[in-house]
Amino acid sequence: MIVPYTHVMLLGGVLFLLGMICTLTRRNLIMIILGLEIMLNAAAITFVGAGLHLQQIEGQAIALFILAVAAAEVSVGLALVVCIYRQTGTVDPQCIEGNKCQLKPDQTG
């Protein structure tokens, strides 16, 4: 293995952190879901790296599964977001709380 496992772990960690920051900072439900996806992918990369490191095929298999599950997750999430948008006219996470922004649908973005 050319790249040491530690580096892969670090890459996964950094990616995970980035995803986390994304979920925390973006005021948009879709971006939050994207951030979550990034975190999942970071985990997948770490799995792959670990699988390589351990010379097991399992790691990569798990990564594949993660991709599939993540897809399902995104579809559930997006479906909810769409419903929210239909109902409130916004995807701002701040505005879905207790229907605060319902009267001003033009503020979405």
Added chain:
Amino acid sequence: MFSKPVPADSLYLAWAAAVFPLAAFGIIMIFLRRLPKAAAGVSLSAIAVSLVCAVCLLARHWHLEMPLESTVQWMASSDFEIPVGVLIDGLSLLMLVIVSGIAFLVQLYSIGYMAGDPGYARYFGFMSLFAWAMTSLVLAPNILQLFIFWELVGLSSYLLIGFWYEKLSASQAGKKAFVMTRAGDTLFFCGWLILLVWGGTVSILDLNHSAHSLSQAMVTASALLVFGGIAGKSAQFPLMTWLPDAMEGPAPVSALLHSATMVAAGVFLLGRLFPFFSQSDAAMTVCLFIGFVSMLLSATMAMVSRDIKQVWAYSTVSQLGFMIMALGAGGYAAGIFHLTTHAGFKALLFLCAGMLIHACETNDMFEIGQAGGRRMKLTVLCMTIGALALSGIWPFSGFFSKEEIMAALAAANSPVWYIGGLAGVFLTAYYSFRLIFVILLPGSTKAHGPGSQSGPEHARAVMHAVLVILAVITLVMGFFAESLQNLLTGQGVNAPGVHGPFPAKVVSPVLAIAGIVVAWLEFGRKDSARIGFAGRISPVARLFGQRWYLDHAYGWLVGRILDRGIAEGCQQNENRVIEKILHTVAGSVTACGRAAAGWHRAMIQSKLMVVFAVVFGLTLILLAA
């Protein structure tokens, strides 16, 4: 040992003397509350049995060489045992006869006096309770038993003073009596505890005989504490003001409890533990001093009071002060003898007062005089006999006993006591005859005599009979002085010589006559001003009339310091501190709850932030640790 066991027959007699009234009390309170006649009958028969037993005992043990004592164990807790039993010696025999005799007479008198009262049965129930407690008290062989009955006579006193409970002043007087004597009793109890825990014995005979083996400090401390109880019960300074108030009770109650017997229990206790007290000079001096102060203070109070029963009440305090002085001066037999004579004539005085009050429906002696109290000839005659005895005029019983007391005082270490005693003799005669003259020689009387005397004719006859019996006792008692002294001192109590120096024998009767004369000059003469020498100076009159402001002091102590001071402080602590702390805790918990609940309404990303922060933060801390 200092005693022999009581022979079985005497034991039964002693038990019977005590237990019959108890049985009467139980029967009356449980079954006979609605049957007044039966209640009176039961109560009287019980006390009659007691009296017979007492007299039999006295006759049987007239020449007693050694005290008789028998006890059985009533209760035991580890090394502490509570025995009950009887101690028979001269003192207890004498007291037993006095108590049961006076109680019998007073109950007989009450049949007429209390007739028609709605609480008739209750009255006789309480009287039986008292009779039981008092007879058991005088027979008690150890201080605990004595203390128990000491408390019980206090209880019956409370119940009887507040007998007419619808009168607020009566129930307040009862409360006052109970609480003030309780204050003394607490000291008594402490003294008892010292004797029990550090002294190792509470048996009266043991204490009397082995007091010298105990340390002086302990004897003094416990004696002084026990004296606290005596002062409370016998209404001595400074716990004296309950007794005048106790006159709210029916007159027979005052006669029995608050002059003749119950209040004398303090003197009795002092006499019981006389050898023990003698071990401590300090305690004896305190006795002398307290007796002295009480005697003079209450005599001054009696000088200005207009209430006939209050005058006799002050006089009782004063005479008890005499007795305590006598005992404090070492005149054991003198004190007890005065107790005996005093029981007779003071009961007589109170019962006469009761007749007058009943007839005139007022307590004020001037009003009684104006209402024509003197027309009740027998009553007024008996009252005069009693007053003469009280003043110490020959040949009435009071003369003999007072003479002995004066002799004892004269033999005491300081002339102050003797001079004080003389002043007391003068004042006694003065206030007694002030009363007598006010009633006997009123300036003007109403046309009609006193209102119809209540009760049926035979009842009044019984009441008169009782007065006559007591008057006769007062007349003859003095001539038994020698034999009573033999009875009392025959058992190793070393009474000092009772025959004092010559002047003493003359000085005090002269002073008594002087008192009578002064009283006549001020109240008896035709055109007298009917105002005493003390009453002329208004600050002094007010001082005496207000009982030297003792009640104010107590009122201030209880009302201000205790009630509105310490107790209110505790109450404020309860409300403002403890409750406040609780409410603060509860309030902060709910506030935290509200904050936490509000926190959960935050935006989703803030929550995510918390999740990440907590997980990573904690992990980092753990790794660093």
Added chain:
Amino acid sequence: MTNWTLFIPELYSLGAAGVFFLFCLCRPDSRRDYGAAMILSALGLFLTVWSVGFQGSLFEGVYRVDLYSQVFKVLIYCGFFLAVCLCADLSGVDESRHSEFYFLLALCTLAMMLLVSCVHLLAIYIALELSSYSLYVLVYLRRGYQKGLESALKYFIMGAASSALMLFGFALVYGTGQSAYLVDLMRDLPGRINEPVVLIGFILALSGFFFKLAVFPFHFWAPDAYEGAPHQVSAYIATASKVAAIAVLIRIIALSGGQSDRLAWFLIVLSVASMTVGNLAAIAQKDLKRLLAFSSVAHAGYVMIGILSLTALGYASAVFYGMSLLVMKFTCFMVVVKASENGRNISTGDLAGLHYRAPVLALALLLALFGLAGIPPTMGFTAKLLIFTAAMKQGLLWLVIAAMFNVVISLYYYLQILKAAYFIEPEGQPPPIVVSTPLKLAAIAMILLMVAGGVYPGPVIDLAGDMTMGLFP
């Protein structure tokens, strides 16, 4: 060689879910759906009970069937069955969605049954996600209540975030533990648990289960989800889902081998925080379901006390606690369902007059609340005694005292509920609550269970002990 008989309960559940899937395609008919659900869930319950004694391993060791998993399956199926029992009047869900509702419920049950048997990281992950997704949608199914959607979304985001954390943790554990099989990890991890990467991985890996169990700080979804979901779904989340979470959490934490003080401390902090936050927040709640959600958070904290002792006794006590929670929380939700009209959310005050409107329910509620507060002689008390004993064996006296203080706080709001049910007179004259005979029987059964669990819990404790014995090969 795969012994398929071991898999029968799961297959059956799959079949049941399939039936409802077929119903989804037909015309909506709520009575048909309810009847079918009752029959199928009851049958399934018998099936799982029948399968309790199964032992074995499936799918290359990924799937383990033992007493531990089988009993949990019974419990989960119990939760399912009881939730279905409450569905006679499923007014919180749109009529046309009833088939979907049952379908998702059955699917979720299946996922949880898989979850408690899985002994492989990936399998656990997938089973967990499957159950979560079903629940997200179930929460969303609430009719005529805008919060349903909102809470589903929050539930989803929180769930996705914690499963991401968990997955990353799995990755680290897999990388360091060199295997995705729990059996292998169990051999390998205990010795290395204090290495930083392992510890981080391990802690992160727990996130997903903490989320399921609603342990602080992963509990933020709970109040909204409970409040926004249909009552039956809330009941299901509070019972079956919690039991499954406890099961798998114990499996994972058992990997640590009980030798890590650091891990224990981490768990202690979370446990105390959960109890305190849950109980404090519950005080301020008006909405009964939201209150129960916070109480669930607090109870997650108590369960953690059992788990964090990292001993067999502790795990057994946590299992027992899970069982008692199942019974007590279900009873509470039964009352919520019956007391609410048209599936609306109710506040504490709406229980007024319950004592004469439905005496049996009121009695059951009383016992359940006392049980939740840990008052003897209820099952809840035995559970608390067990977890405290376990913690005390580790010398955690102060933790036990802290937990007891929390119990006192919790009693405050439980008593408020009780006061409403027994003392406050309702305005007007609300009619008596009609409790159908089966439900009455269920309530009586719950009462008996709660009392028996408090008075004579010996057999159940033994069972819990036997179950956890299997965790340590």
Added chain:
Amino acid sequence: MELHAAQFPFLSTLLLFCIASLGLVLVLPKNSNTAVKWVSAVCSGATLALALFLFAAYDRELGGMQFVEQYRWIPALGISCIHGIDGFAAPMLLLTGIVFFTGVLTMWHLKHRVKEFFALFILLVTGVYGMFMALDLFFIFVWFDVSLLPMYLLIVIWGSTLREYGAMKLTLYLLFGSALILPGIVYLVSVSGLDTFSLPALAQKGVFSGFEQKVAFFLFYVGFGILAGVWPFHTWSPPGHVAAPTAVSMLHAGVLMKIGAFGILRVGMFLCPQGWVHWAPLMAVLATIGIVYGALVGLRQTDLKFVIGYSSVSHMGIVGLGFATMTVDGINGAVFQMFAHGVMTALFFSAVGHFYDQTHTRQIGELGGLCRVMPVAGSYFILAALAGIGVPCLASFWAELLVFIGAFRVYPVLAIISLGVLVINALFILRVVEKTCFGPMAVHWAHLQDVTFGMAIPRAVLAAAIVIFGLMPFLMYEVIQTATIPLINGLNSLAGQTAADSINTLLSQWMSRLP
């Protein structure tokens, strides 16, 4: 401790009888009020008879634990079901029987939600009975809590003044207490290493180290002490009394507070003698404060039940002081005080209950002269007051006497302070008697009814108990003694000197440390 097996399971019979009655009450139809009352009365009467029998049949020569029954219960946890009574428990059972019986009769006129009331009442009493006879820590705790929780509903539903507040405060306070007891129990069981909850097994010597005993005793002392009204944890009690209906007040002050004291005795002192010795000075000081403070605050109260509530605080302080003395006399007195105060305060509350039923007020200022219209009720009230003051020949006197003797041996200063309070005690109790029963009667009270013959029965039973044990205290002491002496002997042999001596040493050490 010695265990003497029972020939016949009397104790279980007693408990099962209660439970069966409870079940019967529950299954009776909703409107059968009379039947419910009769079932309760029969249950209470039968248990009273049984308790009386047990008290009488308790072998004073043999001592130890008698009527012992043992059953396997939860072997996995080392929990077994052991019942037995010793010289401490036998009087308590009798007390419970008396208060239960009289409480049921006192509530005979109840019309509101009768079935529930008596069901909860029987449940509560079952807990109390169980607590007094249980010899297994698990069961002690279970019964303890069973006897607490029904209280909440009993007060909230059938109570009066400020009932919601009072009930909540009471329950939270008491549960706070049990929040310390349960950890204490679990702690002891865990550190013993014996894996048993059985009290006799744990009470053997050398099971616990000194430190463990100190920790556990403190937990038990505070936990049970809250229920026993130990200052400063007493503030739940007076509002609770005020809020509760008559029979519940009777039970609450008469029996429940005793459970607390009994818990300290049974769990604290039996298991942690060294802890007891260690904390005894604190106990004594707090008890003395309670005695003084209760009387002083009682002086300022205007509500009858508050007065009695605070006097209970004061009287329970005497129990605490007795426990702190670690002498035979002190403990004998304390246990007798538990009994005497229980009966006395039950009589008090039942009399006050009648006043309240008739006048609908408990404000002392509004009452007065009640003896005129209700002489019987008034008499019982006065009797209770006199017992409360500690008049000789009523039960409380002997208790206080012995406690003070014990206390005087060990803590003379505290004993004298507490003795002084007897005066204040007399003052405020007599003041209440004067203001309610005596004095002129307001005209609008003229129509009031005295207690009927039937309603006088419970009061007469209580009064009889006060008087009988007041006249014949040995009946009680013979029984209590059998338990006290072994306890104190064990304590003394532990330290090699009497515990009281060691306290004195300890105190002198403390004094020497002072500047």
